[in-house]
Amino acid sequence: MKQINYWKLSSIILLLISISWGAFNYYENKEAGLQSAEVIQELRVAMPKGKLVTANQPIINQEKEMPKQKIDDYWYIGEIRIESLGIELPVMDQWDYDRLKISPSRYQGNYFNHNLIIAGHNYQTHFGPLLYINKGALVEIIDVNGNVYRYEVVDMQELKPTELSKLVQRENQDWDLTLFTCTSSTLARQIVRCRQIDSDI
Template sequence: MRNKRGIPLMVSGVLLIFCAVALVGYNTWEDRAAGADVQKILRQVEAQIAHGGAAQTAVLDEDAETQPLAAVASGGHSYLGVLDIPALGLTFPIMSEWSYPNLKLSPCRYRGSAAGGDLIIAGHNYESHFGRLKNLELGDLITYTDVDGSLYSYEVSDVVILDGSAVAEMSAGDWDLTLFTCTVGGRQRVTVRCDLDE
């Protein structure tokens, strides 16, 4: 009798292990594909940024909220600029509007603007996107270059974990730049707060 119950349980266990391995494999493949896609888009966006020589150090503009954000097009989407995180060896084009499908392609502007001193950027937790944000340390430098060639340099001031439902807290405070992504379980948000490095 024990043998009759043992075989179905063993088969079920093997199937569950197979499904887990398949899921990990799919997630790894999706992460690598997203990393390759974002690098291709990055090259296209960087080619369109108005450098006119070296990037110009930007200054904040109190009237930025009333002005439309300049963008360039690539692959049917619009991009506002390029985010560089040297401590993690990551550089991304920043998509102008966030949505769940857009997050699979590239980090996206959640709200605010660099010129207004309140830019919030959301990114998928792929390792090739924002999955390593939790590894940033206080004092790490981050730069953002908008499509007009203005360069904003930031310093990491805080790395916190917010509850996934803490929508108001995401934009609370006087941070010049906020980056965030989901934790692996998706219930919380790794949130990096930055101040303009003046």
């Protein structure tokens, strides 16, 4: 009888832990979405109407910095839009785990040199929908001057956390933008490769 009670108690404790963890994740996801929405509104107020940047722009000096806009304590390089997934999010200029709780962030590279890499949490209000993206989807980066960089998704893959060095490998690859987030299990990273294009697809 004692053993049965022990198993019942263990089951109840595990259930409570699971409910608490789910509630915590829900709160973090909701809070992240609210913070991103506030930032993007501020970005759009300051953002002038720009132009479409053509895909055949030459690679320039890698030291050239992308234009940035400061909001509160952080610098942003613009906005990412993926209409097919309902994504409209600000993009921070630098990344760390605290910044990723507010918005996706530049992991490295830049759009001038066709090697921009953006990381984002797998919150459903952030990059979680990337797990369901399709090849051919349109991705737009809008810089803080309102200029639009358009990309087409050309490849998706999963990498182990220990394989993140492959994010920057360019050998025999034709891409200009990489997006990545954790998979649902958090045991791998969903990698989305994109090629810059000139017009809607």
